[in-house]
Amino acid sequence: MSGTFVEVAAIPRATTVATARRPPFARRAARGVTPYLFLLPAVGCLAVWTYRPLAAALNLSFFSWNLLPTTPKEYVGLDNYHRLLDLPELRTALWITAMMTLALMLFTVVLPTIVALWTSAIGGRGRTVYSALIFAPVLVPPVAGAALWQWMLDPHSGAVDKVLGAEINWIHETRPAQIAIVVITGWHLLGFAVLVVSAGLAGIDEEYRNAAVLDRASRWQITRWITLPLLSPTLVFLALMTILMSGTLTFPLIDTLTQGGPDSQTTNVYYLLWEYGFQNFDTGFASAAGLLFFVAFGVIAVGLIRLSDRLTFHDS
Amino acid sequence: MGRIVLDGLTKQYGDVVAVDGIDLDIADGEFLVLLGPSGCGKSTLLRLIAGLIQPSGGRVLLDDEDITYAPPARRDLAMVFQSYALYPHLTVARNIGFPLRAARMPRARIRQRVEEVAALLELDGLLERRPRELSGGQRQRVAVGRAIIRDPRAFLMDEPLSNLDAKLRQATRAQFRTLHETLGATVVYVTHDQVEALSLATRIAMLDGGRLEQVGTPTEVFDEPASVFVAGFLGSPPMNLLPARVEGHDGRVRVVAQGVEVDLWPGEEVESRDVILGIRPEHLRQTDSAGPVGTPVLRGEVQAVENLGAEESAQCTVGGAVVQFRGARPLGLAAGQPVVLTTARDHIHLFDRSSGRRLAWQARQNQPTPVAPHR
Ligand SMILES: Nc1ncnc2c1ncn2[C@@H]1O[C@H](COP(=O)(O)OP(=O)(O)OP(=O)(O)O)[C@@H](O)[C@H]1O
Numbered sequence: 165m166s167g168t169f170v171e172v173a174a175i176p177r178a179t180t181v182a183t184a185r186r187p188p189f190a191r192r193a194a195r196g197v198t199p200y201l202f203l204l205p206a207v208g209c210l211a212v213w214t215y216r217p218l219a220a221a222l223n224l225s226f227f228s229w230n231l232l233p234t235t236p237k238e239y240v241g242l243d244n245y246h247r248l249l250d251l252p253e254l255r256t257a258l259w260i261t262a263m264m265t266l267a268l269m270l271f272t273v274v275l276p277t278i279v280a281l282w283t284s285a286i287g288g289r290g291r292t293v294y295s296a297l298i299f300a301p302v303l304v305p306p307v308a309g310a311a312l313w314q315w316m317l318d319p320h321s322g323a324v325d326k327v328l329g330a331e332i333n334w335i336h337e338t339r340p341a342q343i344a345i346v347v348i349t350g351w352h353l354l355g356f357a358v359l360v361v362s363a364g365l366a367g368i369d370e371e372y373r374n375a376a377v378l379d380r381a382s383r384w385q386i387t388r389w390i391t392l393p394l395l396s397p398t399l400v401f402l403a404l405m406t407i408l409m410s411g412t413l414t415f416p417l418i419d420t421l422t423q424g425g426p427d428s429q430t431t432n433v434y435y436l437l438w439e440y441g442f443q444n445f446d447t448g449f450a451s452a453a454g455l456l457f458f459v460a461f462g463v464i465a466v467g468l469i470r471l472s473d474r475l476t477f478h479d480s
Numbered sequence: 481m482g483r484i485v486l487d488g489l490t491k492q493y494g495d496v497v498a499v500d501g502i503d504l505d506i507a508d509g510e511f512l513v514l515l516g517p518s519g520c521g522k523s524t525l526l527r528l529i530a531g532l533i534q535p536s537g538g539r540v541l542l543d544d545e546d547i548t549y550a551p552p553a554r555r556d557l558a559m560v561f562q563s564y565a566l567y568p569h570l571t572v573a574r575n576i577g578f579p580l581r582a583a584r585m586p587r588a589r590i591r592q593r594v595e596e597v598a599a600l601l602e603l604d605g606l607l608e609r610r611p612r613e614l615s616g617g618q619r620q621r622v623a624v625g626r627a628i629i630r631d632p633r634a635f636l637m638d639e640p641l642s643n644l645d646a647k648l649r650q651a652t653r654a655q656f657r658t659l660h661e662t663l664g665a666t667v668v669y670v671t672h673d674q675v676e677a678l679s680l681a682t683r684i685a686m687l688d689g690g691r692l693e694q695v696g697t698p699t700e701v702f703d704e705p706a707s708v709f710v711a712g713f714l715g716s717p718p719m720n721l722l723p724a725r726v727e728g729h730d731g732r733v734r735v736v737a738q739g740v741e742v743d744l745w746p747g748e749e750v751e752s753r754d755v756i757l758g759i760r761p762e763h764l765r766q767t768d769s770a771g772p773v774g775t776p777v778l779r780g781e782v783q784a785v786e787n788l789g790a791e792e793s794a795q796c797t798v799g800g801a802v803v804q805f806r807g808a809r810p811l812g813l814a815a816g817q818p819v820v821l822t823t824a825r826d827h828i829h830l831f832d833r834s835s836g837r838r839l840a841w842q843a844r845q846n847q848p849t850p851v852a853p854h855r
């Protein structure tokens with residue numbers, strides 16, 4: 165038989181390209197705008213209550229002014245900033261702030277982690293009761309708490325010295341005063357931090373622990389190799405909150421208990437700022453300080469958020 | 481050593497009985513496959529053996545030791561989780577090496593073992609990746625690697641191949657078989673894939689609604705299904721099941737239904753009963769109506785013909801029932817055409833209509849033994 169092989173035809177590639185009609189511009193625009201409309205109230209509030217004062221502070225930081233409406237503002241350029249950076253008190257206050265923040269981590273990161281790990285096995289009603297107990301101090305207003313502690317820290321009749329069997333003048337000795345500020349703030353925050361860590365623990369899939377248990381890892385190995393690494397974003401979050409807020413959270417205690425003393429040894433940066441702004445009425449100077457702190461804490465926050473993102477392991 | 485005995489094992493979740501009174505003796509070195517539809521309690525049974533959950537009743541014995549309430553770590557079992565449970569913050573190498581690291585093996589030894597296992601599972605290039613950077617099938621192989629790197633008393637595997645493509649699945653199946661043969665380890669293997677079950681198992685345990693339906697070798701389970709459930713689960717398409725009636729008629733035992741006439745063997749005094757008649761699609765043949773007298777006959781009409789690649793499957797109606805019939809392509813059938821099907825008497829299965837259990841023929845004494853339809 166005579167013949168020839170013919171190739172089976174391939175499917176030809178389409179040459180004309182039909183374009184689907186896009187929805188009309190008005191509809192697309194409306195769709196794009198809607199989410200921003202929902203954001204508007206929040207952004208509005210932020211603008212009025214946060215960004216506008218911030219801008220005002222920026223403006224004020226270039227002037228010398230004593231807060232009296234009758235006195236004119238005097239433009240001084242970067243003078244306030246120069247004075248601020250040369251101020252020895254600022255360095256002391258920064259050092260005290262850093263130390264107190266670090267010490268506070270014990271109450272906002274270390275202890276909560278230990279407590280949450282130990283109590284993670286408690287379930288049902290027991291859990292509710294214990295959560296309520298440990299959370300209670302969070303609900304005590306800081307100033308009320310400070311008054312209460314002032315009474316308990318009294319060197320002659322206070323409960324604390326009686327229990328310790330010592331005669332420490334908590335408010336007028338440097339080290340004890342610093343410890344008192346940190347411990348009382350920590351007592352306020354501990355419950356909240358424990359709840360945050362417990363929530364973080366609950367968010368870790370139990371299957372990882374099951375797998376590790378079957379792989380014959382010890383309890384300590386599982387905590388160190390599985391639980392803590394998976395919990396690290398939560399812990400970084402707590403550390404971030406502590407760094408950003410320790411200054412403001414200790415403020416009411418400093419103000420009620422020690423007024424920054426003894427010898428300015430409990431004066432943190434915010435208390436210093438407040439003293440300059442509202443006791444010495446050096447408004448421009450205080451504004452410069454406020455802006456400087458704002459920028460510095462902003463940089464720290466960005467760094468820590470980056471770290472937290474790096475530590476977050478999404479599965480699946 | 482790794483003999484696992486389950487003794488009346490039960491697990492209840494509120495009103496749901498996930499595992500219902502299971503007795504099972506898994507010998508050392510056995511490859512037991514737990515097979516059943518979704519939600520039948522396979523994973524629950526595996527977790528009971530692993531000790532991750534505690535039973536509501538019954539016991540688990542490992543090498544004759546009661547381990548029902550022993551913590552998982554003391555059981556020395558390795559498990560592949562249905563969800564893989566890979567540690568998301570660790571690299572593939574660290575995931576696979578985790579059990580050795582927990583056992584404080586020197587780092588160099590771990591590295592070496594990890595590389596061996598990775599080579600076996602074709603994970604070589606992926607050792608420094610993290611689980612989220614892997615495909616589903618790759619993750620599954622890492623989970624398998626983490627289990628086989630150890631030398632446990634038994635392996636528990638919860639659908640370890642479900643996410644692999646056909647080629648890789650077949651290759652990994654072969655590896656499992658070699659692994660099982662070389663290690664001689666006990667394996668309890670969960671799947672709902674019957675091909676996997678039939679090809680890997682030394683024994684299959686069929687589960688339905690938390691209960692054991694049948695336990696036997698792949699051949700036993702496939703050739704002599706103990707119940708309508710097992711018959712309807714295995715095979716693709718599964719066994720045809722038609723309601724029918726057994727009767728004695730003209731000195732013969734017969735199975736009849738509308739469009740069905742199956743002549744079994746001589747015998748008069750057989751009590752009539754309602755049965756389910758089972759015939760596998762691949763055991764049906766086309767015939768012309770004038771076949772030899774006494775051969776089983778199913779008369780019906782073709783509804784649709786389906787192309788299965790090498791074969792074709794025809795869907796026919798016989799009486800009120802649907803019968804699948806499978807054979808080499810082309811079958812030469814078209815929809816609407818009448819068809820007459822037949823089969824060998826050996827390939828006929830009978831089940832009780834109400835209980836669904838298999839019926840076996842028991843000859844009365846002083847009577848010529850009829851040829852049993854199944855050995
Ligand atoms: N923790 C639980 N609480 C309540 N019911 C559960 C729980 N775990 C499993 N069940 C129920 O027990 C039954 C068996 O579940 P199991 O996970 O063992 O099924 P399975 O055979 O593994 O299914 P699949 O093949 O889909 O994985 C199901 O009906 C399920 O809903």
Ligand SMILES: [Mg+2]
Pocket residue numbers: 522523524562638
């Ligand atoms: Mg399952």
